[in-house]
Amino acid sequence: MATTHFADRLADAVERKRSQLVVGLDPLPDHLPVELRGEVHTGREEAAAACERFCRGLVDAVAPYVVAVKPQVAFFEALGADGIRALEDVCAYSRAAGLQVIADGKRGDIGSTARAYATAFLEGDPPLADALTVNPYLGRDSIEPFLAACRRHGAGIFCVVKTSNAGGAEIQDLALTDGKTVWQHVARLVQEWGEDLLGEHGLSAVGAVIGATHPRAVGEARRLLPRSILLLPGVGAQGATPADVARAFTSGPASALVNVSRDVIYAFRVSGMEWRSAAAAEASRYAREVWSVSGW
Amino acid sequence: MATTHFADRLADAVERKRSQLVVGLDPLPDHLPVELRGEVHTGREEAAAACERFCRGLVDAVAPYVVAVKPQVAFFEALGADGIRALEDVCAYSRAAGLQVIADGKRGDIGSTARAYATAFLEGDPPLADALTVNPYLGRDSIEPFLAACRRHGAGIFCVVKTSNAGGAEIQDLALTDGKTVWQHVARLVQEWGEDLLGEHGLSAVGAVIGATHPRAVGEARRLLPRSILLLPGVGAQGATPADVARAFTSGPASALVNVSRDVIYAFRVSGMEWRSAAAAEASRYAREVWSVSGW
Numbered sequence: 001m002a003t004t005h006f007a008d009r010l011a012d013a014v015e016r017k018r019s020q021l022v023v024g025l026d027p028l029p030d031h032l033p034v035e036l037r038g039e040v041h042t043g044r045e046e047a048a049a050a051c052e053r054f055c056r057g058l059v060d061a062v063a064p065y066v067v068a069v070k071p072q073v074a075f076f077e078a079l080g081a082d083g084i085r086a087l088e089d090v091c092a093y094s095r096a097a098g099l100q101v102i103a104d105g106k107r108g109d110i111g112s113t114a115r116a117y118a119t120a121f122l123e124g125d126p127p128l129a130d131a132l133t134v135n136p137y138l139g140r141d142s143i144e145p146f147l148a149a150c151r152r153h154g155a156g157i158f159c160v161v162k163t164s165n166a167g168g169a170e171i172q173d174l175a176l177t178d179g180k181t182v183w184q185h186v187a188r189l190v191q192e193w194g195e196d197l198l199g200e201h202g203l204s205a206v207g208a209v210i211g212a213t214h215p216r217a218v219g220e221a222r223r224l225l226p227r228s229i230l231l232l233p234g235v236g237a238q239g240a241t242p243a244d245v246a247r248a249f250t251s252g253p254a255s256a257l258v259n260v261s262r263d264v265i266y267a268f269r270v271s272g273m274e275w276r277s278a279a280a281a282e283a284s285r286y287a288r289e290v291w292s293v294s295g296w
Numbered sequence: 297m298a299t300t301h302f303a304d305r306l307a308d309a310v311e312r313k314r315s316q317l318v319v320g321l322d323p324l325p326d327h328l329p330v331e332l333r334g335e336v337h338t339g340r341e342e343a344a345a346a347c348e349r350f351c352r353g354l355v356d357a358v359a360p361y362v363v364a365v366k367p368q369v370a371f372f373e374a375l376g377a378d379g380i381r382a383l384e385d386v387c388a389y390s391r392a393a394g395l396q397v398i399a400d401g402k403r404g405d406i407g408s409t410a411r412a413y414a415t416a417f418l419e420g421d422p423p424l425a426d427a428l429t430v431n432p433y434l435g436r437d438s439i440e441p442f443l444a445a446c447r448r449h450g451a452g453i454f455c456v457v458k459t460s461n462a463g464g465a466e467i468q469d470l471a472l473t474d475g476k477t478v479w480q481h482v483a484r485l486v487q488e489w490g491e492d493l494l495g496e497h498g499l500s501a502v503g504a505v506i507g508a509t510h511p512r513a514v515g516e517a518r519r520l521l522p523r524s525i526l527l528l529p530g531v532g533a534q535g536a537t538p539a540d541v542a543r544a545f546t547s548g549p550a551s552a553l554v555n556v557s558r559d560v561i562y563a564f565r566v567s568g569m570e571w572r573s574a575a576a577a578e579a580s581r582y583a584r585e586v587w588s589v590s591g592w
Contacts, residue, residue: 026408026409028408028412072405072409072412074403074405074409074410074412074413074416075409075412077380077412077413077416078412078413078415078416080380080381080384080416080420080424081377081378081380081381081384082377084373084376084377084380085376085377088376088377104405104409106403106404106405106431107370107402108402108404108431109368109370109400109402110459110460110461110463110464111461112322112324113322113368113370113371113400114370116324116368116370116371116373116374117370117373117374119374120370120373120374120376124376128376135402135404135431135433136433136467137431137432137433137456137459137464137467137468138456138459138461138463138464138467139459139461139462139463139464139465139466139467139468140463140466141461141462141463142461142463142464143463160433160434163406163433163434163435164406165406165407165434165435165437165438166435166437167406167434167435167436167437167438167439168406168433168434168435168438169435170435170436170485171432171433171434171435171478171481171482171485172433172435174472174478174481175472175473176470176471176472176473177471177472177473182467182470182478185467185470186467189466189467
């Protein structure tokens with residue numbers, strides 16, 4: 001399974017489930033449902049166990065409606081080694097549930113260090129995750145070990161290109177002498193890095209993170225990266241709507257993924273419903289909405 | 297201790313030890329001394345234990361000659377939760393030996409995620425590390441939680457500005473319409489982020505990573521960042537020499553740190569000496585050379 005092409009595994013799931021939804025797993029101990037939170041204040045080990053149960057429950061709840069989960073590595077790291085143990089469990093549990101796992105780590109370093117990150121996330125037996133988010137600031141040689149993991153292990157990466165936050169503009173929107181912005185230049189690099197890594201559906205193993213909060217950038221990224229899967233965060237709590245990302249899907253039903261985190265996993269805090277039922281209801285609703293605007 | 301200013305703790309150590317050397321802890325299971333490597337192939341737990349013993353031995357060996365160690369998080373992450381447990385041990389052991397700990401993680405993300413990274417590395421009781429390397433691509437709001445950790449917990453950060461690898465130029469050296477390069481622009485941002493975080497020695501808690509492999513950039517970074525501690529990797533295995541970084545020290549004896557990793561920790565593989573003695577000898581030699589070129 002893991003040696004098939006990442007984009008093909010994903011595209012198969014998208015067509016089977018009629019969904020391009022990814023749910024972000026961002027477990028914050030203080031935000032967990034009361035029945036899980038009971039043990040949180042007794043220490044990191046208990047907090048990690050509570051987060052693990054929360055994520056497992058979410059995976060059960062949303063699996064029918066999503067093609068992937070995106071565990072945010074930081075929230076697990078904040079609980080130390082116990083948190084990483086929980087991350088390992090949650091990733092394995094998600095894969096057993098038939099979901100792709102996109103580890104959101106935004107890693108980026110050089111030489112043997114980049115190689116170690118590729119090993120950590122994409123090359124175990126089984127690997128921790130199917131795909132990893134990466135940071136482009138250190139250039140091609142910092143990405144090469146991840147490209148090797150894509151070639152050899154059927155992994156995928158999503159390179160951060162244009163982020164959903166306001167501050168990202170301070171660097172990403174700088175104007176270059178050739179008339180492009182920094183993020184547009186990075187998009188061209190991502191296109192080059194991924195052009196020989198196409199799967200049978202015509203999509204590359206090298207995708208891009210584009211904030212859904214910038215609808216115009218989403219369309220521009222689509223043109224610059226015709227073969228890349230666009231991972232679109234920012235829908236829901238950050239203010240973007242499914243309609244804002246409609247134009248991301250013109251390269252095929254699996255050519256973009258919409259990530260929703262808080263609006264799904266903490267839906268119970270707003271609705272008062274049982275937490276798993278609340279997550280399932282929101283995931284189902286978002287999946288239908290996104291599928292509808294995608295035009296497939 | 298941890299609520300004093302990071303740059304002051306560091307400057308005191310520099311003056312006391314007459315050293316601006318940092319040793320990078322990059323444990324690769326396959327590269328360990330034979331007597332530690334014995335158990336490596338029996339699993340991650342044993343590999344992590346071997347890496348932990350290696351790093352503890354290195355800390356003992358180099359402590360008289362260095363002011364800080366820089367554990368490279370990727371090498372620990374590659375061993376999963378067991379590796380993170382080893383990282384936690386090595387960081388605590390280093391602090392007990394009187395060394396500052398600079399976690400080399402190059403983290404960077406937004407909002408609550410950046411906050412979780414700050415918690416993971418800089419805000420425990422005691423914190424895992426004294427300082428963390430961070431990536432600037434996501435802009436000021438991705439850095440803000442780390443600045444808060446500097447203000448509240450006496451932590452430090454080193455922002456990646458101009459890296460030692462060749463590929464870094466693909467983005468960092470792009471020319472902006474205002475005549476600056478991307479990395480020069482980032483340097484200005486780093487200067488702004490750190491300007492209200494000065495310690496008693498006049499140095500900011502917000503430092504910058506500048507590759508020693510670009511001597512001209514080192515001098516330029518010094519001018520753009522008069523109050524920042526420059527963390528200079530690339531000396532040794534990557535080809536730069538202490539003489540290449542002499543101009544980094546014009547803002548004070550502690551205004552720059554030279555990091556050497558492989559040339560110190562794997563010195564035994566070249567010299568055939570006992571591994572701890574080999575590391576101590578190389579650390580001592582580099583510390584003297586750097587102190588000498590620093591002009592203090």
